[in-house]
Amino acid sequence: MTRGIPRAGARSRQLRRIAERRAAQPGRQAGQRPAAPLGARRPGHRRGAPERNTTRAGSGTADAPAEGGGRGQRAVFVAMMLPGVAALATLAFTWVSVSQVSEELTISEQGQIADRYDKAMERLDDGSANIRRGAIFSLQGIMEDSPRQQPAVIYALSEYIRTHATEKPAKNTSKNPSKTEKAPDIQAALSVLGQRDPAHDGDRPIDLRGVQLAGVDLHGADLSRANLAGAVLSQGNLEDTHLSGADLRGASLRGTVLTRADLAGANLGRAVLDDAVLTEANLSHAFLDSARLKSADLAGADLSDARLHKTDLREADLTDVKLDGADLTGAHRPEADLPTASPTPTVLRQLPTEPAQRVPNTGAAQGR
Numbered sequence: 283m284t285r286g287i288p289r290a291g292a293r294s295r296q297l298r299r300i301a302e303r304r305a306a307q308p309g310r311q312a313g314q315r316p317a318a319p320l321g322a323r324r325p326g327h328r329r330g331a332p333e334r335n336t337t338r339a340g341s342g343t344a345d346a347p348a349e350g351g352g353r354g355q356r357a358v359f360v361a362m363m364l365p366g367v368a369a370l371a372t373l374a375f376t377w378v379s380v381s382q383v384s385e386e387l388t389i390s391e392q393g394q395i396a397d398r399y400d401k402a403m404e405r406l407d408d409g410s411a412n413i414r415r416g417a418i419f420s421l422q423g424i425m426e427d428s429p430r431q432q433p434a435v436i437y438a439l440s441e442y443i444r445t446h447a448t449e450k451p452a453k454n455t456s457k458n459p460s461k462t463e464k465a466p467d468i469q470a471a472l473s474v475l476g477q478r479d480p481a482h483d484g485d486r487p488i489d490l491r492g493v494q495l496a497g498v499d500l501h502g503a504d505l506s507r508a509n510l511a512g513a514v515l516s517q518g519n520l521e522d523t524h525l526s527g528a529d530l531r532g533a534s535l536r537g538t539v540l541t542r543a544d545l546a547g548a549n550l551g552r553a554v555l556d557d558a559v560l561t562e563a564n565l566s567h568a569f570l571d572s573a574r575l576k577s578a579d580l581a582g583a584d585l586s587d588a589r590l591h592k593t594d595l596r597e598a599d600l601t602d603v604k605l606d607g608a609d610l611t612g613a614h615r616p617e618a619d620l621p622t623a624s625p626t627p628t629v630l631r632q633l634p635t636e637p638a639q640r641v642p643n644t645g646a647a648q649g650r
Contacts, residue, residue, distance in 0.1 A: 414467045422474040433486035440489040476503025
């Protein structure tokens with residue numbers, strides 16, 4: 283037999299095997315020819331083979347739908363983000379607008395307060411006491427609405443009180459000098475100062491040096507750190523008054539009610555407190571050098587760590603008084619019922635070295 287020519291029997295057997303394989307394929311009907319797969323045939327792959335990779339890299343037939351789907355998703359995403367971006371832009375614009383409006387309101391309020399202050403100061407010079415009283419309450423409103431103006435209001439009211447209450451009043455002919463009626467504008471100014479918030483005082487304490495306020499009613503007022511040197515407050519009502527750290531050097535408090543008053547750290551050097559009522563008062567760490575407390579009621583008072591050099595305590599009621607750590611060097615007490623003087627480092631503190639500012643001779647010392 284010639285080489286390369288298949289025999290008839292071998293050829294028939296080959297055809298028979300091909301037919302059997304085609305018949306064995308699932309879902310194929312008899313006599314139906316399978317569709318040839320699309321795409322180019324790979325080298326070495328028989329035509330009509332079922333497996334064929336039609337999604338090769340770089341083929342446009344599979345990538346086109348994917349690219350179209352990606353563009354659609356991006357468009358949907360942008361459409362969903364637009365309302366949020368618009369809301370953020372609106373919020374930012376609103377915040378800027380509110381900030382500008384707030385600044386404009388602040389400037390406007392400051393201008394209004396300045397106008398109110400100027401008008402109140404003009405009315406303080408009016409000849410009518412009622413108009414002056416209204417101006418004082420206007421200043422109180424300014425102080426409450428704008429705490430930054432409080433030091434200026436304190437200065438203005440302090441100067442007003444010193445100007446109108448430094449002359450010695452006419453001699454009181456009534457039996458009870460404590461009933462002396464104060465001018466309504468002076469009492470209003472004192473009430474405004476006493477009701478302020480000391481946290482906004484700054485470096486401007488109340489300055490009432492040398493004022494004549496006999497019989498004044500300052501019940502519950504806050505006069506902490508006030509300068510009352512040489513002031514006349516005799517026969518007044520200072521019950522529950524806050525006078526911690528106040529300067530009361532040379533002040534006259536004869537017969538004044540100071541029940542439960544806070545005088546911690548106050549300077550009462552040479553002050554006159556004869557017949558004063560100081561029951562349960564707080565005088566801890568107070569300076570009472572050469573002060574006069576003759577016949578004063580000190581029952582239950584706290585004089586812990588106080589300094590009482592040469593203090594006059596004759597006939598004073600010292601029932602249940604606290605004298606722990608008090609410096610009683612040279613204290614005048616003929617009753618001889620004082621404890622032994624025991625100065626401590628806490629008590630022996632430096633007294634103010636600057637001399638007290640000279641105040642007009644108001645006659646406070648006369649008849650003491």
